[in-house]
Amino acid sequence: MRTVTVLGAGSWGTALAIHAARRGRPTLLWTRTPEHQAAMAQERRNARYLPDFPFPEGLRTTDDLHQALDGAELVICGIPSHGMRAMMERVAQDFATRDAPAPMYLIAAKGIEVDTLSNMHQVLAQELPPSHRGRIAALGGPSFAAEVAKGLPTTVVVGSEDAHVGMSIQALLSGDGVRAYVTDDILGVELGGAFKNVIAMAAGIGDGAGLGDNARAGIITRGLAEISRLAISLGALPATLSGLAGLGDLVLTCTGGLSRNRRVGIALGQGKKLEEILAEMGMVAEGVKNTKSAYRLAQQQGVEMPLVSTMYAILYEGMAVREAVQALMGRALKAEREW
Known part of the structure; x- marks a missing residue:
């Protein structure tokens, strides 16, 4: 079974990683700093951003981006919007060094790039390799991180111009408290x-x-x-x-x-x-x-x-x-x- 990779170990990224692991998927949560990674690995929780929720057994952490992307079926982009372009540049550089199928991407950040006024799916389409650009989706809906991590009933919507990508992510997310809908209106x-x-x-x-x-x-x-x-x-x-x-x-x-x-x-x-x-x-x-x-x-x-x-x-x-x-x-x- 291929991995769900979550880039960004803030509260929302952590909640989505907990949910994916609870759904039975091997899940890797990437954070920028070795110190944060070591603390999460030792304590089996994210004490900095979501301290009340222990990690499920299938959730691992890393600060190595190459390791995080290895074998990923879905990359959840939990980086804040102002850092998304730089992150996607690094992702593209990593995939340029390997012969691997393009994963699906789920944008979890909610923002517009200030300098260019680009939305996040435009940023990903501009920075990712051409074969990856049709595999982008965005996540929306009323969803506080702590309630998702707790498994409380939550409804979300997955927007993607590719119906297969949208429905695949819908199926992956739905269950254990989350019900996902789909739309082709990613914008x-x-x-x-x-x-x-x-x-x-x-x-x-x-x-x-x-x-x-x-x-x-x-x-x-x-x-x-x-x-x-x-x-x-x-x-x-x-x-x-x-x-x-x-x-x-x-x-x-x-x-x-x-x-x-x-x-x-x-x-x-x-x-x-x-x-x-x-x-x-x-x-x-x-x-x-x-x-x-x-x-x-x-x-x-x-x-x-x-x-x-x-x-x-x-x-x-x-x-x-x-x-x-x-x-x-x-x-x-x-x-x-x-x-």
Whole structure:
């Protein structure tokens, strides 16, 4: 039986590795540093990012990329989006040294590359060998890492332009608490997952500033409208944005206590500085970088996104939260269908 390889031993990568091993697949979890690898191998858990979940018997760890890719049937890309291109360059270089069949790739990161505005499946297609480029999928949907690791019921969606790849990954993931759906709209899956992080920070700001439940519901609803408008302008399907990768992930991330992006927003709403918040977290909150990407894409596409623009002003232009609320509530009146 060929291996499932997970690149990136953060909380999400670790949870997916635990799930794959629990499904009975030989699983290899790759981390960048020998120190982290040694600690995980000795303790049989990821004490840094997901300490409460012991590793199943079939899960091994490595910091050797060549070893990680050897015999891999599926490579789960759990690297944060800002490091994905460099990681895929290394993967491509490794496969250039061996005569091996192309694995399938499942993108688990939810982000847009800031400099190029490329989504992650575009990054993989640009960097991987030609024979690998048709074997890419993206994972979306409401799925906190700790709940997946615990085996709690979770529904996700696998987006791939190749039906065989999508259904193969669907079958591999489904079971032991996870039910996976498939779609050929990989773009919608990726954009929904990336943009919802921005709205989650906005919802968190509302909670941190004590703006109330009405405000949170309004942010989620209007945020979905903004996400959908931009994603559809880029070629995504409306149904994807109203499904697990869009609405489902948005609701979870805007309301769940385990959401990093919401926690960043809560702290901002309480008056803390962004640099201080990120230093205290010690984990990646994709929404900070995704705000810049979403803002630039909206400008490029000519799409109006008041919440995203306001989040950009708060994060990168120093706008105060109270001023931001006044600006949003004081916008020109219009019909709801005009957004």
